[in-house]
Amino acid sequence: MRIFDPHIHMTSRTTDDYERMYAAGVRALVEPAFWLGQPRTSVGTFADYFDGLVGWEPFRAAQFGIRHHCTMALNPKEAGDPRCRPVLDLLPRYLEKDGVVAVGEVGYDSMTPEEDEVFAHQLALAAEHGLPALVHTPHRDKAAGTRRSLDVVRESGLPPGRVVIDHLNEVTVGLVAGTGCWMGFSIYPDTKMDEDRMVAVLREYGTERILVNSAADWGRSDPLKTVRTGEAMLAAGFTEDDVDRVLWRNPVEFYGQSGRLDLDTPAGGEALFAGNSVLRGTPRTTA
């Protein structure tokens, strides 16, 4: 099973996770820029975080045989903080970098007017830079948030095929299925979706335009939930080809629209199994 995790926050995971992921078949991933828990109080901390997403983290992933890409954005949770707003002026510089394959996570947290503005602005940035967009749907009031997100996407003029609406569930998937947007699902140990419910969604909606991720962050989460979903699909009678489509070819097709995917396996994986798992060399620096 070859796996491309289209949404996973490796910044909050350890090298043990990279090892386990490689051993289970994960060869590529996308790490979206997100909220770090502790509110940020200046633009400088975003710049350092973004530099980590295009420098240190791909370097670390490569040591373990995994190709790392990222998405960049001012996340919805911090969109309302005036101290963070200047991040919008910082973004264009990062959206030109290798390894940045979409704008995201954008979308709603509490659906405030500030969030509206920041969301629309960032979809415009995606259009300007020829990048797809990753839209996070809110945890509260999910159906209303999904509907409103789809309105904003429609108004942006971005082709729906360049947009993924993420963190969907049985209630919200139906709102997105007919729009032409991609449908993203985060599989968690005890919240959001689990792998068996995901299999039921795949039975009902098919495998087209569906992305499955583990989202793994520092909360209770599991970076192997993509693998578990693949196993649950096989157990339920889906073919190896179906699994490959959902867990590899779909994310490659979606993020490939950026023209920036790099899917050559880095040498790190073999080194790892030759007994050398120590971080070597120096990370890419970013000007």
Ligand SMILES: [Zn+2]
């Ligand atoms: Zn996320």
